[in-house]
Amino acid sequence: MTRALDETAIMKAPGARQTPGGVQTAADPRWSAVVARDKQADGTFCYSVETTGVYCRPSCGSRRANPKNVRFHPTTADAERAGFRPCRRCRPDRPSLEQVHAATVAEICRAIEAAAATPTLASMAARAGISPYHFHRVFKSITGVTPRAYAAAHRTKRIRNELEKRSKTVTEAVYDAGFNSGGRFYETSDELLGMTPTDYRAGGAETSMHFAVGECSLGSVLVAQSAKGVCAILLGNDPGALVRELQDRFPRATLVGADARFEQTIAKVIGLIEAPGVGLDLPLDVRGTAFQQRVWQALREIPLGSTGSYTAVAARIGSPNGARAVAQACAANPLAVVIPCHRVVRTDGALSGYRWGVERKAKLLEREGAADGRP
Secondary structure: OOOOOOOOOHHHHOOOOOOOOOOOOOHHHHHHHHHHHHHHHEOEEEEEEEEOOEEEEOOOOOOOOOHHHHEEEOHHHHHOOOOOEEEEOOOOOOOOOOHHHHHHHHHHHHHHHHHHOOHHHHHHHHHOOOHHHHHHHHHHHHOOHHHHHHHHHHHHHHHHHHHHHOOOOOHHHHOOOOOOHHHHHHHHHHHOOEEEEEEEOOOOOOOOEEEEEEEEEEEEEEEEEEEEEEEEEEEEEOHHHHHHHHHHHOOOOOEEEEHHHHHHHHHHHHHHHOOOOHHOOOEEEEOOOOHHHHHHHHHHHHOOOOEEHHHHHHHHOOOOOHHHHHHHHHOOOOEEOOOOOOHHOOOOOOOOOOOHHHHHHHHHHHHHHOOOOOO
């Protein structure tokens, strides 16, 4: 008797499907995606409505159907074989607007890379078939950077490649990489290359870099500093492995062991690790792509004692679909603790990965929470 009453109550629950086979739709996780109009679910399945005879994307903006009339299909072909026709609003049988934009932006990225000079915003927008303002927003939402920043990053890559061709002069490499003005390039060469073009062409052979390895509560820590500022803070268990990693990063630089003056630098870094609230008053030499730089800057804006998700960081830099790219930028972070990638966690609060080990990540967050007064 009790079982019968329980089943009756279940069948009367909101969204329960009154069909042989029981309560299906409301309990199906796909229904949650439909209710949320989740665009991330588009392409993974579609749903049909028996009373209208149509099938839709999960993100369809049409009025929500009664769940008892809903059926799920793995593909649009399955929905059509079942006798349903595509919705005229969300057009599930055609590529989504996001897919169209992604394909268009990918095509324009290839055009930027192939062009001798950076195309104008107006010409790129015309190629995409939308206004310059809208194209600028779409491009940034997909790539995480503006069209201008993407072009600049690609030119930087090209100038690096051209300078590595020892048969070319620096001037030839500059113009072959697409810079219209040698003067304009030299104004930003230190920022783009981390050294002068001549030194880069020589593989950094004339670049001196001071470094030292110390010990802290998290294990070994290597600190390296160029003429511009601290360029590497690496954590690990093996000091020798940290030195080899630095050599791999700067293969032709002249590595100089620590002197008494540099010992003060590494002492300040260890002080930051042990007591995050003290901060770090040292110049930095942060080298990365335009997108990485934007991610790293966003990480430095996460307050001490707080965390943020990869998705939240992606949204903050104007790339709401770029959570995976944010995670990759975190993994490429060369300045442990100073650029606090340890403060980025999964949406559910899980620690996820960390370049220098999840245990270190947990200790850093615990230490920062205590410093901030949190339990």
